[in-house]
Amino acid sequence: MKQHVSEIQISYSPNIIDTIISHSKSSYDISLSCWNLHTIEIFEEVKIIFLNNALKVIGFYNLSKGGISSTVVDIRLxxxxxxxxxxxxxxxxxxxxxxxLKPSRADMDITQKLKTGCDFLEIKLLDHLIINRESYFSFADEGLL
Structure with missing residues (x-):
C-alpha cells in the first residue's frame, strides 16, 4: 500500500506599516489600536506584535482569549x-x-519562558506589556527582560 505524505507549504504576504516601535509608549499605542476597548475590562486576552529588523510592525496576532483572571500563552505557537x-x-x-498593572508570578514565568525560546531562535523579545485602557506596565522599562 502506497502512503501519501503531506507536503508542507509556507506562504507569507507582509503588509508592513511605517510605524517604528522605538519605546514602550509606541508599543502601547499600537496595542490599543488592536484591542476592543469595550471588552478590555471583561476578559483577559493575549496579543503578539511582530516586527522586522528595522523595528517596523509586520502585524499582530490574537493569541488567546481567556476568562476574568487568566488565559493561555503557548510559547510554541x-x-x-x-x-x-x-x-x-x-x-x-x-x-x-x-x-x-502589577505583573503576577505567572506573568513573570511566561515572560522568562518566552525570552528563553526567543533567544534560542535569535528572535528578540523587545517587551511584555500589561495594559488597561489608561496605562501600561512595561517589563523592558522595569528591567525585567
Missing amino acids: VLSIALKSVATHIILVHNHPSTN
Missing part, C-alpha cells in the same frame, strides 16, 4: 508564527481586566 512571518522582534501584550 508564538514562536512558530514569528518564524513564519520572518519576524526578528516580538512584543507580548496582555490586559488585566482588573486594571491592576
